[in-house]
Amino acid sequence: MRTYHAEVSRDGRFWLITVREIERSTQALRYKDVRAMASELIEIMEDLGSDEYELEIDVQLPRxxxxxxxxxxxxxxxxxxxxxxxxxxxxxxxxxxxxxxxxxxxxxxxxxxxxxxxxxxxxxx
Known part of the structure; x- marks a missing residue:
């Protein structure tokens, strides 16, 4: 099973979500929506079902x-x-x-x- 990595950082009022493996980004207004937005991006871009991959979230916090x-x-x-x-x-x-x-x-x-x-x-x- 393939694993995708979503790098998440705060960008103004939004959470910027970048999935490295597909070199695509999306955003979420609330942190609780980050996983769903990253998953949706992967599923649309890779034509996968939610049970066909794993997702790891890496939050980039300020120093x-x-x-x-x-x-x-x-x-x-x-x-x-x-x-x-x-x-x-x-x-x-x-x-x-x-x-x-x-x-x-x-x-x-x-x-x-x-x-x-x-x-x-x-x-x-």
Whole structure:
């Protein structure tokens, strides 16, 4: 099965869609219509049915948008690491309180969490 590649970029008020393999372009007013417009172009120009090819969409974003997305990814990964560190510290706090002889209910009251959460933390240690 043949694969077609549609390169999509913003062009004023429209999305410009260029299908490399057939060297033709079309446009869409809304992004949600990009796939349908690219498919229609391929089917008309190549005389194909929708089940006779695959379509890959490649959105060309401005460098500034890519930079924001890259920074957001870095921050998300850092947040995940910090979340894991926070969970480890919570488990350590629970273990220390329990080793001091506090009940799970007491440990929850002291830490400001439910005794069910204390139980979860104690089991995951």
């Amino acid at each position: 500034s948008v890519k930079d924001h997305q890259d920074r957001a990814d870095v921050l998300r990964r850092a947040a995940q690491r910090k979340q894991a560190e926070a969970a480890a510290e919570s488990r350590a706090a629970v273990q220390e309180l329990l080793s001091m002889g506090l009940s799970q209910r007491e440990a929850g009251d002291v830490l400001g969490v439910s005794f069910q959460r204390v139980s979860q933390l104690a089991k995951s240690s």
